[in-house]
Amino acid sequence: MLNRNKSKSVPESVNREGLVLIDGAEQRVNLDEIMVQLGVEWTVRFHQEDFLQVERIFSSNDVFTHFNLGQTIHRVGKTYALVPIVRSDKIPLVNYAQAIVVTCTKVIIETDYSAFSDKDYAHSLPNIQSKSDLEREMCKRYCLSRNLSKAEVLATPVTLTEFSC
Numbered sequence: 001m002l003n004r005n006k007s008k009s010v011p012e013s014v015n016r017e018g019l020v021l022i023d024g025a026e027q028r029v030n031l032d033e034i035m036v037q038l039g040v041e042w043t044v045r046f047h048q049e050d051f052l053q054v055e056r057i058f059s060s061n062d063v064f065t066h067f068n069l070g071q072t073i074h075r076v077g078k079t080y081a082l083v084p085i086v087r088s089d090k091i092p093l094v095n096y097a098q099a100i101v102v103t104c105t106k107v108i109i110e111t112d113y114s115a116f117s118d119k120d121y122a123h124s125l126p127n128i129q130s131k132s133d134l135e136r137e138m139c140k141r142y143c144l145s146r147n148l149s150k151a152e153v154l155a156t157p158v159t160l161t162e163f164s165c
Helices: 031-038 048-060 131-145 150-155
Strands: 017-022 025-030 042-047 063-069 079-087 100-111 158-164
Touching (some): 017 031, 031 042, 131 150
Parallel strands (some): 042 079
Antiparallel strands (some): 063 158, 079 100, 100 158
16 A cells, blocks of 8 residues: 655665554554654654653753764654664564654764764763764664674764754
């Protein structure tokens, strides 16, 4: 079935089915429908402990800086839902009831770790406040999830995305 509400900036290769927590129950849904309900382009998922930190950052600032390994689909001016992962699995279980709707205000695509300044880390997670922190966290997140070696992770450029609410 063709979904006319599908995001134009999200590649077709992105899995559009997901597991979500709705009224305490796990349900498999079409994510495009959730995006339309939330009025967003797509989501940015965080492990629960990182999501709690994102909430804390937004409680005192209107800006949050996020780092990805490699490329990103985030585009300046588009809105996104920052959401917590309730359970990690092949298809993660996500809670959209806790979504923080934000606008992307800045993207720096595929940059070397050393290119970022203190200013770039100022509104990031507390555990990512320097180049060495960023390298450690990228290895922690991507060595397991993408089955990459530490050398592969550190050789892959990083993308910075800034969000505002």
